[in-house]
């Protein structure tokens with residue numbers, strides 16, 4: 205045995221003695237860290253269906269086997285709300301009862317793949333309810349708000365915007381000024397079109413087409429909206445951020461033309477200038493003008509957002525958190541978008557539940573590439589049912605620092621506002637809008 209071999213043997217002997225001691229110490233450390241914290245399991249999954257204001261809200265509640273530990277998640281698909289309930293109760297609940305609550309990614313993948321056919325709005329919303337409730341539970345366990353679990357705040361508060369509509373420029377400008385007095389630094393201007401069922405106000409006598417229903421045609425809309433937005437920019441000044449939502453109501457060729465015409469107005473962004481079926485045309489829009497573009501509220505499949513982000517064809521990704529399956533996939537979208545210089549502007553109209561608005565806000569706070577947040581100012585009876593929502597001040601949303609989402613739900617009060625049918629008997633679904641000639645448009 206030479207000196208080297210002797211030295212190696214001596215070292216091995218010393219390590220052999222040291223390793224069990226170190227391993228024992230490590231095991232004791234783990235035991236100390238998790239003492240008193242057994243992993244909760246899912247004991248029950250309940251669905252809260254309520255319509256305190258206009259939108260039908262679906263919120264999932266997961267109860268655990270630990271007393272007082274539960275969580276809430278948004279599963280609101282207001283146009284088909286009744287279909288989400290059995291998706292949760294009859295399919296996800298049997299899959300998940302008795303499972304641990306701590307494996308959020310694993311649970312999301314199990315739910316997503318258990319239907320074999322996937323990426324549809326009903327199932328994605330149902331998964332979102334589960335997913336967000338598990339994040340809420342994890343935050344409550346950790347005694348931290350969820351944004352802390354996402355890496356902590358990348359900003360103090362989230363910029364939000366107000367939406368106003370007008371049949372003409374003076375009406376829109378008056379309303380925008382009222383919002384600016386409340387501190388909003390960015391305003392979405394929705395434009396009515398005289399005689400037509402635009403995605404904005406619908407006042408005055410309506411045009412009669414070759415069919416009995418409401419009429420919309422894209423050429424008059426584009427002319428009217430352009431004039432209104434030009435006047436808004438002139439009257440409201442250059443400092444206010446202006447947004448306009450086309451709501452996919454023009455043809456691809458018109459989308460290119462419209463985005464070019466609005467370029468001098470320096471919009472904060474032009475939203476949904478194309479439908480999801482026409483997203484390949486974003487290349488043409490991009491090549492022809494520098495108008496800032498936002499897209500994504502209708503997306504439910506990764507193949508829809510991936511090319512727009514990876515090819516840098518949009519400036520803001522606007523997915524609806526529950527529609528893509530909850531916080532878990534939205535977080536991945538945000539991280540993907542950051543790599544390509546795309547900002548987030550999650551979809552946040554009143555048909556997102558206050559739980560969903562809060563989930564968005566936590567992601568906004570933790571995402572470096574956050575751009576702006578729609579909605580999030582919860583008012584009236586919704587604020588009585590869902591306590592702990594964001595505070596609004598001077599154009600910004602501030603999250604509470606309570607554990608999880610920081611939201612408690614007054615379920616007794618929610619039960620006093622069951623779903624109600626409207627005069628159209630469409631059960632929350634949207635009706636038809638047709639062109640003058642009777643052909644249906646996308647809404």
Ligand SMILES: [Mg+2]
Nearest residue numbers: 449475476501
């Ligand atoms: Mg929109």
